[in-house]
Amino acid sequence: MPLKQDLLWYKSAIIYQVHVRTFYDSDGDGIGDFQGLDQKLDYLEELGIDTIWLMPFFPSPLRDDGYDIADYNSVHSSYGTLEDFRKFLGSAHQRGIRVIIEMVLNHTSDQHPWFQQSRSSQENPRRDWYVWSDTDTRYHGTRIIFLDTEMSNWAWDPVSKSYYWHRFFSHQPDLNYDNPAVREEMWNVMKFWLEMGVDGFRLDAVPYLVEREGTNCENLPETHAVLKELRRKLDEQFPRKMLLAEANQWPADLRPYFADGDEFHMAFHFPLMPRMFMGVMLGDRKPITEILQQTPEIPPSCQWCLFLRNHDELTLEMLTDIERDYMNDTYAQDKTMRLNVGIRRRLAPLLDNDRRRIELMNGILMSLPGTPSIYYGDEIGMGDNINLGDRNGVRTPMQWSGGWNGGFSAADPERLYAPLLQDPVYGYPAVNVFSQRRTQHSLLNWMGRIIAVRKTTAVFGSGSIEFLYPANHRILAYVRQLGNETILVVNNLSNAAQAVELDLRRYQGNVPIEMFGKNIFPRVGDRPYLLTLGPYHFYWFRLRRI
């Protein structure tokens, strides 16, 4: 299946996030690789996703799971070769699957040759590629992001006897985007991969590119200028490619990253995600509708990227104190589940492995305005291992079968990059692709069905949204519309059956057709439209004038 030539392909995409290391080990060394990923493309095609987002696979000391890059133009030897990547990319494209890759613009590893040269002497031509200072007092109004590990955004370099700036770990020095040579070189890096055929980038940590005294060094106009310049070059030389922003910010602060449709194509909606969990736990739509009311309009060519879980902790940064406390108390009673300002757990354990809630959350994810991103393994309800440090508990090997190493690798279990889950509830004998493929009503097959239903219409990706506010606050209801097509979505956020009366007078005369079973419901009249929903149940109705 060839790639669609739609300029706005990302608006109707369904993204699957995966780290090559975690997916499938083709050579039996205990680490997933590109040949393995290539072999599993049939699975992803069958699931129905059409875009793969790859986490960093570049050469790296791996002190931050690859986000500490030591060479931008190559592949980490554990994952294969550039040729392996190229072959995987071709295979994906043949199946109509696009590939976007991670690009860490803000910083490199301290092992990157650029930094080694920069620190070597004051006169080195690459000295100004990083942010150096004789003191550690500059930009003192800037927050520290990794509070659990870092004391300062400055680190002392004994080699060059000065301080360097880092917003993340001290082994990740920030690049100096005031230097035109850095901007040019990073574009060259992106060009390298674009010429190979990648379809876009997830740009990591974009709010922090430029520093200015007297500011918090986040979201600065100079940073936006850098990003716009990259976008301009992208559009000129590589149309139909896409930039996705990782900026954990409030919606109003995120809006500038779309600019006039000439900066990012997409940005993650970070504040929405924890509020979806909150809404379902509270059985109340308030957190969700509140944050979406605060979400500004974005240019027509732009799109929000929505997700339930990803490779990081469930971030609670964009919450009020009272909301954060509630989330911790309800979703991370065991304090070892907490990390930085978040909860390091996967979707299924967060939802207590409740199939109804997992379906509801995915239903909301797939029906709100935006492009959904699914984290690998969540489609089969994989669990996590909170006994592994940092965020490694949500990065365990994909569980393909109940056999040797869960079908992930032929290596001795001791050689695996991380231990497989083996507990009775989430372990690979209980949760795996093989067994779920055999069961018609498995979560995996259900995920395939909801993806297929979503793909029957462009409304979910590109349509407008109008919230209905029925008096029953446990019901989250909205109408999605695009052209002549109208879809009514009704979600019961509570653990009890609910009756709701919807004001659908605007759609009087329409016949609701339930989109999964294609059953016809009573015609909409001039009175409140009564629906009953089971616990955590949801409906998608196509409203048809028949």
Added chain:
Amino acid sequence: MADESFLTDDFLRQLINVGEVDILVGVPTHNNAKTVGAIVETIQAGILKFFPRERAAIINADGGSRDGTPELVVSAAIDDAQRSSRLYTLRTLHSISTQYASSPARGTALRTILAAAELLRAKACVVISPESTQITTDWLTTLLRPIYKEEFDLVLPTYSRHRFDGILLTNLLYPMTRALYGLEIREPYALEFAFSGRLGSQFLAQNAWHDETARAGSETQFTLTAIAGGYRICQSFLGTKEHVERRSADLVPAMRQTVGALFSSLEPNFSLWNTRTGSQPIPTTGSEREFNLEPLRVNRKRLREMFSTGVAELESVFQAILYPSTLAELQRIARLEEVRFRYSAELWVKTVYEFAAAYHRSVISRDHVIQALAPLFRGRVFTFLVENRNGSAADVEGNIEGLCLEFERMKPYLLEIWNGRE
């Protein structure tokens, strides 16, 4: 479960939308437009401040207001308070209203609130009077926390009162309830109180809703139900109770609601109170209540006149209610000059107990029994005012305690005359 058919379909629809709640605040109203808006806003702010995670609803049971009271309840919004005090709730906070009748009836209002509480499976409920303009956000936690967190079933308030405020309470309701039921509940028949869902359901299920006296004195019955059922009761300090000037004509309706309910409780609960002796304090939270000693103008002369007139005019009624020696003593003091007039604690207790027994035996219409007590109570008020005219707060408290002990000491007398002397 009690019959809920008295709830309107519209109210049921609103309750369906509210769903299960943790906290329910009931506000019975009737033409309270002047005060209810601010009170509901304070309630909302109190919920946000102390119960931000809990599912909460404010239920207004209105008795046919014509001044827009229900609309004010529903539209009250805490946006301004929220902005100024950074209050925030995780959940939707509902305010709904229903008109239970075209004319006010406190019992029906309470029944409506109780039914809503049961249907919504409320864990903790509180009733707030729409006239309590002294309400603060702290009231919400003061009243509800013992229910919600400490598993009490009934929380009654205590207040700082003017020493001459609530004399019916201090001279009859409190001491008699204490003597009969053995618990030192200072405000047994309050307009503000909190209760557990299970106590609310128990009270709702009882069949007294069709009895006029029970409906009128529903708050009183409520407390007595809790006592009789062995529910856990405590009291919490709410601050100052503003003195409200009452008209003389208000006394009989007030006595019907309180004294009538107390008297009518004695029959079904006979086995409960006939064996209890003495009294015990109940858990109390918050500051110590104390009496306010501000000067207050009271027309004592008029009180004594009404007493004397009543004793004379109702002689035939009293002959049916009181024993001859008691009536003779009352007639004697009725003839005394004002400076020598004194309605002693002992005589007062004896009078009240004989009225209670007469009420039980229905020697005349029970409502007439209650009405006939009113002029005698005025005589007792006169004496109370005189005795405490120059007293300190401790003196007033001491006098009330003495009266309580007198009620306890003479309880055997009530038992003796309960079914009439042989």
